[in-house]
Amino acid sequence: MQAALPPPVPGSAAVSAALTETNVRVNSDFRGDQIVLYGAVFDPAQRPSDVVVIVRGPDQPVRIARKSRVAGLWINSRPVVFQGAPGFYIAASTRPLDDIAHFAVLRRLEAGVDHLAMHAPAELRTETRYGVRDVVVSSLGADYLDWRNAVVRLKTAEHLYDVDEHGVRFVDRGLFRAEIPLPAEAPIGQYQVRILLFQGGQPVAEKDRTLTVEKVGVERGLYLWAHRRPWSYGLAAMAFALAAGWAASSAFRRD
Amino acid sequence: MDLYLPIAEVSVNAPLLVALGALVGFISGLFGIGGGFLMTPVLVFLGIPPAVAVASMSNHVAASSMSSVLSYGRKRAVDFRMGGVLAAGGAVGSVAGVELFRWLRLLGQADLVVALSYLIFLGIIGGLMFWESVGAILRRRRNAPAPPHRDRRPPWLYGLPLKLRFPRSRLYISVIPPILLGAFVGVLSAIMGVGGGFILVPAMIYILRMPANVVVGTSLFQIIITTALTGVLQAGRNQTVDILLAALLLVGGVLGAQLGARASSRFRAEELRALLALIVLLVGLRMGLGLFFTPHEPFVLMSGNG
Numbered sequence: 001m002q003a004a005l006p007p008p009v010p011g012s013a014a015v016s017a018a019l020t021e022t023n024v025r026v027n028s029d030f031r032g033d034q035i036v037l038y039g040a041v042f043d044p045a046q047r048p049s050d051v052v053v054i055v056r057g058p059d060q061p062v063r064i065a066r067k068s069r070v071a072g073l074w075i076n077s078r079p080v081v082f083q084g085a086p087g088f089y090i091a092a093s094t095r096p097l098d099d100i101a102h103f104a105v106l107r108r109l110e111a112g113v114d115h116l117a118m119h120a121p122a123e124l125r126t127e128t129r130y131g132v133r134d135v136v137v138s139s140l141g142a143d144y145l146d147w148r149n150a151v152v153r154l155k156t157a158e159h160l161y162d163v164d165e166h167g168v169r170f171v172d173r174g175l176f177r178a179e180i181p182l183p184a185e186a187p188i189g190q191y192q193v194r195i196l197l198f199q200g201g202q203p204v205a206e207k208d209r210t211l212t213v214e215k216v217g218v219e220r221g222l223y224l225w226a227h228r229r230p231w232s233y234g235l236a237a238m239a240f241a242l243a244a245g246w247a248a249s250s251a252f253r254r255d
Numbered sequence: 256m257d258l259y260l261p262i263a264e265v266s267v268n269a270p271l272l273v274a275l276g277a278l279v280g281f282i283s284g285l286f287g288i289g290g291g292f293l294m295t296p297v298l299v300f301l302g303i304p305p306a307v308a309v310a311s312m313s314n315h316v317a318a319s320s321m322s323s324v325l326s327y328g329r330k331r332a333v334d335f336r337m338g339g340v341l342a343a344g345g346a347v348g349s350v351a352g353v354e355l356f357r358w359l360r361l362l363g364q365a366d367l368v369v370a371l372s373y374l375i376f377l378g379i380i381g382g383l384m385f386w387e388s389v390g391a392i393l394r395r396r397r398n399a400p401a402p403p404h405r406d407r408r409p410p411w412l413y414g415l416p417l418k419l420r421f422p423r424s425r426l427y428i429s430v431i432p433p434i435l436l437g438a439f440v441g442v443l444s445a446i447m448g449v450g451g452g453f454i455l456v457p458a459m460i461y462i463l464r465m466p467a468n469v470v471v472g473t474s475l476f477q478i479i480i481t482t483a484l485t486g487v488l489q490a491g492r493n494q495t496v497d498i499l500l501a502a503l504l505l506v507g508g509v510l511g512a513q514l515g516a517r518a519s520s521r522f523r524a525e526e527l528r529a530l531l532a533l534i535v536l537l538v539g540l541r542m543g544l545g546l547f548f549t550p551h552e553p554f555v556l557m558s559g560n561g
Contacts, residue, residue, distance in 0.1 A: 028499075030259040031266045063557040065363045073546045079363035079557050150554035184259060184266035219261040226262055226494050234490025237498045238483050241314040241505060245321025248509030252326075 013043035015051065015197040015205045024182060024213040035180040035211065039195055042174065050093065050100045050198040051168045052111055053178045055211070057088030057160075058189035062118070062151050082151055085118040087187035088160050092167025092178050101201045109196065109203065113152045113161050120147070159183040188213050262497035263307040269503055271301075276315065276507030283316075283508070284323045284515025285522075286531045288452030288474070291316045291482075292377065293534070294504070295448035296542055305369075306360070306495045309448030313486030314501035316450045319508040320475045320482070326516045327472030334423035334469045337433060338476035341455070344434035345481035348441020353488045356446050363557055367546070372447050374543020380453055381536030388528035395525070424465045424473075432463060441481050445489075450478035453535055467524060 017039030024033050041049050062085045065076040093100060097112045107115045155161040160183065168178040180193075191211040196203050215223055226233045258269040275297060283290035291312045298308035327333050359365040394400075415429035436458050440451035455474040459465045465473070490496040519527065 026259060028259055029257065031257050063363070065555050065557060067550050067553050067555065069549075073367075074548070074550055075367055075546075076363045076555060147554070151556075154552070154554060154556045185264065188264075215261065219259060222261040222498060226490065226496070226498075230494050231487070231491040233498075234487040234496060237314055237490060237496050237501065238317060238486045240498070241318035241486070241501060242321050242479070242483065244502075244505050245318040245509050245512075246325065248322045248513060249325035252513040 013041065013045070013047070013049070013197060013199060013204050015195055015207050016040050016042070017053075017193075017195040017207050017209060019193065019209055019211060022209070022211055024211065025216045026188065026213060027215075027217045027219055030184060030219075032184040032186070033182040035182055037178040037180065037193065037195070037209075038175070039178075039207070040175050041197055043199075047199050050095055051170075051176050051178075052091060052093040052097065052100065052196040052198065053168055053180070054109075054111060054192075054194045054196070055088070055090045055092075055180050056086045056192045056194070057187050057213075058086070058191070059084060060087035060187060061085065062155075064147065064151055064154070066147070066150070080120050080147060081122055082118045082120050082148070085116065085151060085155075087189070088182075088191065089113060089116065089155075090162045090164065090167075090180055092164040092180065094166070094168045094170065094176070096165045097163070100198050101203070105202065111196070113156070113163055116152075118148070118151070158185060160185065182213070186213060188215060258499070258503070260303075260307075260497050260499050262495065263303050263311075263500055265302055265304075267301065267303070267500075267503075272500070272503040273507040276504035277511035278507075279504075280319045280322075280508035280511025281515040281518070282511075282534070283319050283452075284326075284512035284517075285519045286452070286456075286471070286515075286527060288450065288456065288531070290319065290508075291444075291449035292373070292447065292453055292538055296373075296538060298500075303500065304495075305366075306493065307497050307500070309356075309445075310486065310489035310493060310495035311497045311500045311504075312448040313444070313482040313489060314496060314498070315504040315508055317479050317482040317486060318501070318505040319512040320450060320479045322509040323512045323516045324472060324475040324479060326513070327475060330472075331423075332469050333472035333476050334421055334465070335473075335476065336419070337421050337424055337426075337463075337465070337469075338473045338480075340419070340430050340433045341437035341440075341473070341477040342480035344437025344439075345441035345444070345451075345477060346484055348438035348443075349445050349481050349485040350441075350488065351438075352442035352445025353485065353492060355442065357493070359446075360557075366555070369447060370543050370546050372443065373539050374546070375539075376443065376447075376454060377535045377539025378543065380457055381532045381534075381539055383532075384457060384528055385532035385536060388525045388532060391525035392529060421465075424463075424469055426463070426465065428463065436462070437477065437481070440477075441485075444478075444481050445485050450482055452478055453531075471519075 017037055020036040062082040063079040065079045067074045067076055091112050097106055106112055110116055152161055168176050170176045193209040193211055195207040197205040256269045257266045259266045279290040279294045295308050295312050299305050359368050415431050417430050418427055419430050420427050440455055444451050452474050456470055459470045
């Protein structure tokens with residue numbers, strides 16, 4: 001029995017979790033999916049625990065532009081590329097992240113959309129400031145945060161980024177459940193699911209799971225054909241289109 | 256019934272797309288235009304990535320034009336020689352257009368150029384056509400005689416070298432104007448995701464002075480060749496042709512085009528032109544006026560990596 005063990009030392013708490021589905025199959029009737037995650041917190045001392053579940057899709061560089069008014073017209077600026085942005089990101093937790101841990105901890109774990117380590121390397125340059133050489137500055141200048149926030153805002157509007165402050169619920173003592181909504185626009189690839197256990201503002205245990213989103217069946221066949229042999233795909237698609245037009249015309253001729 | 260598109264990577268409502276394809280196909284058959292200028296904006300509005308919408312439209316436009324051109328061909332209303340000359344220019348134009356579009360996307364200015372092209376070309380063509388056709392309708396109502404036909408053909412057009420006989424159009428003109436016209440329409444086809452009928456038809460009537468009965472069929476014939484080339488180029492260069500999207504649109508599109516081609520004989524030509532002019536004007540204004548309003552979201556995500 002647990003009671004027979006010596007008194008717990010910090011760090012002895014553990015977390016365990018499993019996804020009800022580890023393979024999301026994207027076929028012709030795919031309309032998004034709801035991934036359910038169950039997990040348990042093992043802590044003999046039963047200290048107050050918080051659980052954060054972070055689902056992160058494959059990285060996709062983001063190109064973003066800002067509109068500005070030129071001679072009465074709203075025109076895009078030169079696009080800025082942000083590297084390190086995930087194609088999909090959800091942080092679900094038992095409480096608001098800021099209540100669970102401090103800024104520095106969240107930043108280190110990349111927990112929450114504000115803490116994602118994305119940056120625009122092409123906009124960076126080094127210069128000498130206040131006599132210090134090689135200071136890295138961004139040519140986006142003071143607007144840098146506006147740009148970064150815009151990436152998060154636009155991705156959130158597409159349901160690709162989300163922060164769910166009450167997305168993890170304890171359903172029984174030590175047993176928790178989380179639901180991750182996956183939109184139809186979610187990128188294809190390997191997703192990392194990280195389950196973090198927080199106690200007293202510090203992460204004390206973690207578990208990693210993976211989730212695969214892959215195209216199957218006809219969808220996969222067409223996608224691979226279009227990308228591996230684009231010219232034969234293009235010719236076949238056009239031949240099919242012309243044949244369909246010809247068939248319809250002959251069908252209508254005999255009536 | 257929703258369907259996930261493998262290249263566009265979005266889920267769409269299949270019956271809605273079939274219905275849209277049929278509606279645009281009907282308009283296409285009625286006026287002898289590809290209908291791309293209507294369909295591309297609607298697809299983008301439905302959430303299809305613009306690059307995929309523009310490229311897949313080529314397949315759809317080629318299919319519905321194929322279905323109507325055969326009906327026109329049986330009525331001997333296609334000038335194949337003129338269509339071939341136009342298409343030769345169109346081939347050069349569409350190759351240049353696909354490359355130009357890649358370059359514009361790299362600069363992030365593709366949206367601007369597309370919106371401005373819609374506003375300028377649809378605005379001018381729609382305005383001119385509307386003015387001319389309303390004038391014709393009013394004259395007929397008042398039983399006024401048609402204005403004296405200016406038979407003096409512009410010398411700059413007919414004085415050019417490389418003359419060729421076009422028996423079906425009863426023309427003997429230089430091939431240079433049709434080739435330039437075809438090339439211009441080819442560029443627009445790649446940039447705007449259109450066949451270019453809305454420019455070709457008026458240009459053939461007012462500049463080349465072709466007889467009205469062969470204009471529509473010939474324009475469709477040229478559009479098939481240009482869009483077939485654009486579609487294959489877009490698939491090969493940009494991998495943006497979604498065959499499932501094109502198939503959904505053309506199921507409705509080919510049927511609609513048949514009905515449209517039949518219905519066209521029941522209307523007077525000037526009434527048809529007035530209606531088309533209104534549609535063209537509305538789409539151009541809808542696409543282009545957005546540039547003048549303050550956007551509620553100043554930032555915009557660009558698809559693809561250039």
